[in-house]
Amino acid sequence: MSWVEAHGTGWRGGYRDPDGRTRHTGTFKTKRAAKAAGDDAEGKIRAGKWIDPTAGKVTFATYFETIWYPNRGGELNTRKTYLSHYRTVLGPRFGAKELRRILPSDVQAWVADMGREGVKPSTIKARVKALQTVLAAKKGASAMRDGLIERNPVEGVQLPTVVEDEPGVYTPAQVDQIIAAMDPWWRPIPLLAKETGLRWGELMGLTVASFELGFRTVTARRTIVETSKAESGNGTRFVWKDYPKGKRARTVGIRPAAARLVAELVAERELGPSDRLFSMPDPTLPADWHPPLTLIWTPKRTDVWDSGLPVSRAFYRTGVWIPAVQSIGLPYLKPHALRGSHISWLLAGGADLPTVMERAGHREFDTTRRYIGRMPDADQRALDALDKAMDQW
Structure with a gap:
């Protein structure tokens, strides 16, 4: 009473x-x-x-560093992203502020400041989402779930409109040009990427045992995640993850010509069933085999990665992909564009959406929809289909 x-x-x-x-x-x-x-x-x-009105006296920095981040689960790269947001923007902006003193007006002022500084709307949205996760995530630790604050100060904050970027894609002929411009050691990576649409981590995680039916199918079961040495715990920047994005394995077919090339690769590199397909090459190769780039070589076979050190995404992009694209004068798109190109080719060729979604590992229709009509002749194909329909009537 x-x-x-x-x-x-x-x-x-x-x-x-x-x-x-x-x-x-x-x-x-x-x-x-x-x-x-x-x-x-x-x-x-x-x-x-x-809610205990005195509980929220803890500062944002103390809560993040001693409670939230050490106990936050999730993917390694997701944790790495949160830590990056904290170090670059969240900590400097809110670190010294008591949780109970963070108001919606504080968050709105932060959003306005970022807009005036020219920060991209998509980046602003990602940063605000990170703050929301720390303060009021519905799962896992958060200030609200821990009973430190009564309300979510991020709720209702107005964000700038994010205009969806149109994904860039290459034509099959352009991809073939890029592959031809590479050193032979690297060519199998983009070749299999364009053939399967697999993500980078899924490609790096492929072993000989991933292939079946005479290399006519490949199953992405595990992936390799690139993180920091401190996070990996094995002295390298790579760790295995026991499932691909979407948390379930998926199998895709490969055309006969590509299957033969995979079989030749396995034979040429003398790979066993448990060996991964793609790794850094031996440091004994001639110094001029790759574009000029300073490398700290790690032996191909290590105690941790007995079938070869995985290829760093940044190294491949900087030392292999960009020089190949520039050498033939094509507009630059990230290596991930091969995945989008693969999806666009399937749709342009008449594959139905459910099949493309399954092959790509997409769970949302809108993710796949972005690639409809991305090929240069897509509109002409639509007009041809319209002519055909009109003629029938």
């Missing part, structure tokens, strides 16, 4: 918290207002929604 008592020149409500300790509301001018505040606090206690 709440009560009212005089406090200074006004009145304050009194009540007992879930542990039986005496608590007080703020000070009010009238007894009625003080009693209403006390009754409201008791109602929240009965409903299990009461």
Whole structure:
């Protein structure tokens, strides 16, 4: 039962918290207002929604560094992204502020400042989402779930409109040109990427045992994640993940010509069933075999990676992909564009959406939809289809 008592020149409500300790509301001018505040606090206690008003005194930096991040689960790269956001923007902006003092107006002012600084809308959205996850995630640790704040200060904040970028794709002929411009050691990577549409980590995780039916099918079961040495715990920047994105294995077919090339690769490099297909080459190769790039070589076979050190995504992009694209004068797209190109080719060739989604490992229709009509002749194909329909009638 709440009560009212005089406090200074006004009145304050009194009540007992879930542990039986005496608590007080703020000070009010009238007894009625003080009693209403006390009754409201008791109602929240009965409903299990009461928040200790002193709990939110912890600073954002202390909460993130000592409670939230050390206990946050999830993918290694996702954790790495949160840490990056914290170090670059969240910590400097909110680190010294008590959790209970972070207001919606503070978050809105931050969004406005980023806009004035020219930060891209998509980046602003990602940063605000990271803040929301720390303060009010519905799963895992968050300040709200830990009972440190009563409301989510990010809720209702207005964000700039994010205009969806149109994915860039290459034609099959352009991809063949890029592959031909590479050193032979690297050619199998883009060849299999354009043939299967697999993601980078899925490609790096392929072993000889991933292929079946005379190399006519390949199954992405595990992936290799690139992180920091501190996160990996094995002295390298690579770790295995026991499932691909989407959390289930998927099998895709390969055309006969590509299957033969994979078989030749396995024979040429003398790979066994458990060996991975793609790794860094031996440091004994001639110094001029690759584009000029300073390398710290690791032996091909190591104690941790007995079938070869995985290829770094950044090394491949900088030392292999970009020089090949530039050498033939094509516009630059990231290596990931091979995945989007593969999807676009399937759709342009008449493959139905459910089949393309399954092959690509997409769970959302909108993800696949972005690649419809991306080929240069897509509109002409549509007009040809329209002519054919008109002629039938």
